[in-house]
Amino acid sequence: MTYIAKPRLHHPSLVKNKAGFTRRDYEGAVSTLCAGCGHDSISAAIIQASYELDVLPHQIAKLSGIGCSSKAPTYFLGASHGFNTVHGRMPSVMTGANLANKNLVYMGVSGDGDSASIGLGQFAHIMRRGVNMTYIVMNNGVYGLTKGQFSATADKGSISKKGVANSEEPIDLVSLAIMMGATFVGRSFSGDKHQLVPLIKAAMAHQGAAFLDVISPCVAFNNHPGSTKSYDYVREHNEALNRIDFIEGREEITTSYDAGTLTTVQQHDGSILRLRKLGEDYDASNKVGAMTRVQEGMAAGEVVTGLLYVDPSPKDLHHHLNTVDAPLNTLGDADLCPGSSALEKINASLR
Amino acid sequence: MKPTDIANPDYFHKVVDCQWACPAHTPVPEYIRLIAHGRYSDAYMINWKSNVFPGILGRTCDRPCEPACRRSRVEDETLVKGKKEPVAICRLKRVAADYKDDDIAAHMPKAPEKNGKRIACIGGGPSSLTVARDLAVIGYEIVIYDQDPKLGGFIRTQIPHFRLPESVIDEEVGYITGIGNIEFRHQRVDSMKAILAEGYDAVFVGSGAPRGRDLDVPGRKEAAANIHIGLDWLSSVSFGHISKVGKRVIVLGGGNTAMDCCRTARRLGGDDVKVIVRSGFEEMKASPWEKEDAMGEDIPILNMLVPKEVTHKDGKITGVLFEKVKAEYDAKGRRSLVPSGEPDEHHECDDVLVAIGQENSFPWIEKDAGIEFDKWGLPRLNEKTFGSSHPKVFFGGDAAFGPKNIIWAAAHGHDAAISIHKMLIGEDPEDRPAPGVTVASQKMGIHEWSYDNAPTIDHRLKVPHRPKQEALKDIMAEVELGFDPALAFKEAQRCLNCDVQTVFTGQLCIECDACVDICPMDCITFTDNGEEKELRTRLMAPAMNPTQDIYIGNDLKTGRIMAKDEDVCLHCGLCAERCPTGAWDMRKYYMEMTQAEHACRKQ
Ligand SMILES: Cc1cc2nc3c(=O)[nH]c(=O)nc-3n(C[C@H](O)[C@H](O)[C@H](O)COP(=O)(O)OP(=O)(O)OC[C@H]3O[C@@H](n4cnc5c(N)ncnc54)[C@H](O)[C@@H]3O)c2cc1C
Ligand SMILES: Cc1ncc(C[n+]2csc(CCOP(=O)(O)OP(=O)(O)O)c2C)c(N)n1
Ligand code: SF4
Ligand code: SF4
Numbered sequence: 023m024t025y026i027a028k029p030r031l032h033h034p035s036l037v038k039n040k041a042g043f044t045r046r047d048y049e050g051a052v053s054t055l056c057a058g059c060g061h062d063s064i065s066a067a068i069i070q071a072s073y074e075l076d077v078l079p080h081q082i083a084k085l086s087g088i089g090c091s092s093k094a095p096t097y098f099l100g101a102s103h104g105f106n107t108v109h110g111r112m113p114s115v116m117t118g119a120n121l122a123n124k125n126l127v128y129m130g131v132s133g134d135g136d137s138a139s140i141g142l143g144q145f146a147h148i149m150r151r152g153v154n155m156t157y158i159v160m161n162n163g164v165y166g167l168t169k170g171q172f173s174a175t176a177d178k179g180s181i182s183k184k185g186v187a188n189s190e191e192p193i194d195l196v197s198l199a200i201m202m203g204a205t206f207v208g209r210s211f212s213g214d215k216h217q218l219v220p221l222i223k224a225a226m227a228h229q230g231a232a233f234l235d236v237i238s239p240c241v242a243f244n245n246h247p248g249s250t251k252s253y254d255y256v257r258e259h260n261e262a263l264n265r266i267d268f269i270e271g272r273e274e275i276t277t278s279y280d281a282g283t284l285t286t287v288q289q290h291d292g293s294i295l296r297l298r299k300l301g302e303d304y305d306a307s308n309k310v311g312a313m314t315r316v317q318e319g320m321a322a323g324e325v326v327t328g329l330l331y332v333d334p335s336p337k338d339l340h341h342h343l344n345t346v347d348a349p350l351n352t353l354g355d356a357d358l359c360p361g362s363s364a365l366e367k368i369n370a371s372l373r
Numbered sequence: 374m375k376p377t378d379i380a381n382p383d384y385f386h387k388v389v390d391c392q393w394a395c396p397a398h399t400p401v402p403e404y405i406r407l408i409a410h411g412r413y414s415d416a417y418m419i420n421w422k423s424n425v426f427p428g429i430l431g432r433t434c435d436r437p438c439e440p441a442c443r444r445s446r447v448e449d450e451t452l453v454k455g456k457k458e459p460v461a462i463c464r465l466k467r468v469a470a471d472y473k474d475d476d477i478a479a480h481m482p483k484a485p486e487k488n489g490k491r492i493a494c495i496g497g498g499p500s501s502l503t504v505a506r507d508l509a510v511i512g513y514e515i516v517i518y519d520q521d522p523k524l525g526g527f528i529r530t531q532i533p534h535f536r537l538p539e540s541v542i543d544e545e546v547g548y549i550t551g552i553g554n555i556e557f558r559h560q561r562v563d564s565m566k567a568i569l570a571e572g573y574d575a576v577f578v579g580s581g582a583p584r585g586r587d588l589d590v591p592g593r594k595e596a597a598a599n600i601h602i603g604l605d606w607l608s609s610v611s612f613g614h615i616s617k618v619g620k621r622v623i624v625l626g627g628g629n630t631a632m633d634c635c636r637t638a639r640r641l642g643g644d645d646v647k648v649i650v651r652s653g654f655e656e657m658k659a660s661p662w663e664k665e666d667a668m669g670e671d672i673p674i675l676n677m678l679v680p681k682e683v684t685h686k687d688g689k690i691t692g693v694l695f696e697k698v699k700a701e702y703d704a705k706g707r708r709s710l711v712p713s714g715e716p717d718e719h720h721e722c723d724d725v726l727v728a729i730g731q732e733n734s735f736p737w738i739e740k741d742a743g744i745e746f747d748k749w750g751l752p753r754l755n756e757k758t759f760g761s762s763h764p765k766v767f768f769g770g771d772a773a774f775g776p777k778n779i780i781w782a783a784a785h786g787h788d789a790a791i792s793i794h795k796m797l798i799g800e801d802p803e804d805r806p807a808p809g810v811t812v813a814s815q816k817m818g819i820h821e822w823s824y825d826n827a828p829t830i831d832h833r834l835k836v837p838h839r840p841k842q843e844a845l846k847d848i849m850a851e852v853e854l855g856f857d858p859a860l861a862f863k864e865a866q867r868c869l870n871c872d873v874q875t876v877f878t879g880q881l882c883i884e885c886d887a888c889v890d891i892c893p894m895d896c897i898t899f900t901d902n903g904e905e906k907e908l909r910t911r912l913m914a915p916a917m918n919p920t921q922d923i924y925i926g927n928d929l930k931t932g933r934i935m936a937k938d939e940d941v942c943l944h945c946g947l948c949a950e951r952c953p954t955g956a957w958d959m960r961k962y963y964m965e966m967t968q969a970e971h972a973c974r975k976q
């Protein structure tokens with residue numbers, strides 16, 4: 023590619039966050055994705071969210087599979103840990119990494135092909151295990167990297183660039199994630215950072231399995247009239263149920279809203295989610311209600327977005343497995359190999 | 374806000390900060406690119422057309438373009454390892470002059486057949502020479518009068534040759550007289566009426582501001598033999614009438630004339646030369662680089678000292694007594710200098726050079742010549758046309774609005790020439806011609822542009838100087854040696870190509886945010902429309918500089934607007950590279966001021 027590197031010059035008002043970094047410090051290598059690809063916008067939203075959360079770049083691990091979307095982690099958080107797995111296998115690698123060192127912030131980045139086709143089994147299992155992570159699917163309804171074949175999330179009746187209608191039922195990753203036990207589930211759109219950035223921040227602060235389905239138009243293969251994942255279609259059919267404001271720590275709520283329009287959810291780590299009602303009443307803490315509303319939306323041809331489901335007190339993988347407090351990779355020989363007398367004791371208990 | 378009217382030539386002209394700030398509106402980035410390409414002659418001709426004296430100005434210009442240069446707003450001190458600095462626009466101009474081809478004269482126009490009209494120019498300085506050039510190329514016959522033996526005005530008689538070698542003046546004056554139909558009369562003009570009586574079709578007064586202000590303190594008369602008016606002293610040095618000065622010299626005044634006096638004195642035997650100024654260091658009129666050069670030649674600058682008395686013994690000067698003052702500000706923030714109460718300071722010296730100001734004087738214009746003057750002795754002029762109350766008489770340069778500089782003199786000359794031509798072809802001089810604008814996309818391929826769009830983070834380069842000892846020994850030895858081609862290339866690469874404009878077409882935009890995400894300067898925002906003041910606060914980054922416009926694009930499907938803060942744009946083209954639909958394009962706006970030749974160009 024002949025893109026010039028993004029110049030290091032920056033706006034004079036650029037400020038450092040509490041961790042001592044500017045937003046530009048959270049960028050990665052210059053993107054090689056197609057100009058206008060939604061994935062690049064999601065990368066920018068991840069950069070913004072990481073900056074606003076004051077996270078130290080070296081405390082984030084970003085993992086991905088195969089696809090244009092899975093290439094994206096190269097283009098953000100250049101100073102963070104990264105792992106590019108084989109196709110569809112990111113969840114198992116992330117599960118292992120999280121088991122070994124639970125102190126990192128885990129971010130899984132995948133595509134609809136990577137997660138809903140070849141990786142569907144792994145997707146379901148990482149959600150039910152409750153791995154503490156933010157799992158983002160950059161959902162464009164096609165296999166972008168292999169030139170635009172319909173993926174398993176393509177809507178029935180959506181028209182391909184060549185003019186053929188998709189005849190198969192779509193897999194809805196949001197419904198699946200809620201059903202499988204994810205404790206923070208949202209949907210957003212690459213073209214709406216006002217909605218997306220706070221969602222990513224809240225998901226990163228969530229201490230359990232967080233999943234975000236982000237509709238991300240593929241400008242090369244799926245942004246034409248007749249596609250249900252184009253910029254225009256998503257804008258026309260976007261049905262945002264709420265807006266969230268993410269507040270770190272226990273800061274006071276200063277803005278006043280009309281009674282009944284604001285729901286406050288305090289997450290386990292102390293962070294506060296303020297959910298602003300946009301239209302209908304919607305209760306994001308009701309799992310069954312959430313699944314129903316999402317399915318209704320699908321049937322009506324709506325793209326339902328917002329924070330769809332949240333359990334503020336999630337239980338994660340380490341809780342289920344009852345691991346020790348210290349990250350496993352910090353345990354020394356003495357902890358891991360307590361000696362023959364300990365073995366004797368265990369054996370005795372089994373006799 | 375209303376959508377931006379980019380068809381108005383001023384809109385993008387203003388984005389090219391240097392060109393907008395240049396009184397003659399020289400197309401700076403275009404000539405800088407040509408220098409980077411080694412096309413020195415082409416770079417020279419662009420300058421020659423706009424500012425007439427590239428070799429002279431490339432050494433001496435007051436460079437109003439440089440404080441305006443965008444580079445000094447967008448550099449990051451930590452990256453350039455120094456302070457934010459503009460591109461060395463002025464000294465790059467000299468590179469074009471130094472390295473142009475030998476046959477450059479062949480590029481210059483020749484006078485066409487005479488049109489039968491005759492113009493008199495009083496004074497042979499840069500303003501008159503500009504009028505002469507602009508009018509000679511379209512057939513006028515020009516007569517230039519000057520009391521000094523050679524053309525050039527103050528450029529020749531005041532600016533010391535260690536800053537501006539005489540050969541450069543000869544060369545560039547020669548390109549003008551070489552056009553043809555320009556006659557020089559070495560003659561002092563004593564009567565405006567007499568000139569008018571000669572039947573000229575128009576008269577241009579470019580006689581400058583030739584009188585240096587004198588010192589009025591006790592002892593001035595008694596010590597007169599060793600007290601010199603800076604302007605007269607410098608011209609005497611220039612003509613070779615003076616070649617020595619005392620060992621201890623005091624220069625009074627804080628402007629550029631003072632700087633030239635002190636540096637000249639250092640070369641004529643002054644070992645202990647100091648500049649003593651009434652005001653504080655920051656408020657001095659001299660340009661920062663002039664002060665720097667003087668101090669670099671071991672000349673201290675003493676501030677807040679007002680001359681009170683010249684001390685003398687046996688008819689010979691012994692020194693100057695100064696009262697110490699301090700600045701005081703009234704409720705409106707106006708400054709006045711009041712005695713500080715500290716004891717007076719006495720500085721010994723052998724000679725005093727007085728450089729405390731310069732005045733206009735028109736003793737040769739008769740009261741009843743039909744030309745009105747205001748109470749400050751300046752002619753009453755139409756600021757657009759430079760016409761006086763006499764229909765045939767125009768003014769320009771220092772004679773028009775008081776002492777300025779060479780580039781303003783050239784700019785006045787262009788404007789006066791347009792007025793004279795319009796008047797003589799029966800058009801209204803008030804009706805000013807539009808600038809010539811050509812627009813061309815710079816796109817060559819998917820990620821390829823016809824200009825070098827990657828901004829460098831190199832810091833400003835210094836022009837090499839002659840070693841001090843050597844420079845101080847010879848008053849004719851030019852101090853600055855100029856950039857060589859390698860340094861010039863490196864400095865040229867610092868230019869951000871502000872004339873390659875980001876042009877937005879709303880109908881093509883799909884609002885994918887690609888430009889917003891890639892822009893290194895956070896210039897671009899898609900948002901709801903609003904009033905400018907409020908809108909400026911809620912962009913991707915606040916638009917803090919109200920002197921720079923916000924570019925508003927409309928026609929977006931969501932009904933939002935595109936708002937781009939022109940202030941800090943690097944013209945890197947990344948927005949256009951990232952745009953999937955070509956809604957952004959990088960287009961070069963080449964803007965040229967119209968001169969007398971095309972004075973009929975309509976607005
Ligand atoms: C010491 C000094 C240093 C300067 N350095 C710089 C610099 O570095 N850069 C810069 O941009 N500017 C500089 N200037 C200012 C610059 O020289 C002038 O602004 C500029 O030359 C003005 O041009 P002009 O066309 O108005 O006329 P001038 O250059 O002033 O020329 C006027 C001419 O008219 C002649 N004249 C006047 N009256 C008559 C008459 N009655 N009959 C015949 N001839 C007459 C004068 O002798 C003179 O030659 C400097 C000025 C001084 C004094
Ligand atoms: C095991 C294996 N099977 C098939 C492929 C070919 N392949 C590469 S990317 C891809 C689909 C990617 O689609 P998605 O995850 O939606 O990413 P996108 O490019 O759309 O962002 C496929 C099938 C592969 N690389 N590896
Ligand atoms: S092919 Fe599609 S998904 Fe891949 S980079 Fe291009 S626009 Fe993005
Ligand atoms: S960067 Fe170049 S074009 Fe821009 S203002 Fe400076 S000199 Fe002019």
Ligand code: SF4
Pocket residue numbers: 875891892893894895896897937941942943944945946947948949
């Ligand atoms: S050219 Fe475009 S991308 Fe570059 S600084 Fe200007 S607006 Fe931003």
Ligand SMILES: [Mg+2]
Pocket residue numbers: 089091133134135160161162163164165166173
């Ligand atoms: Mg895909």
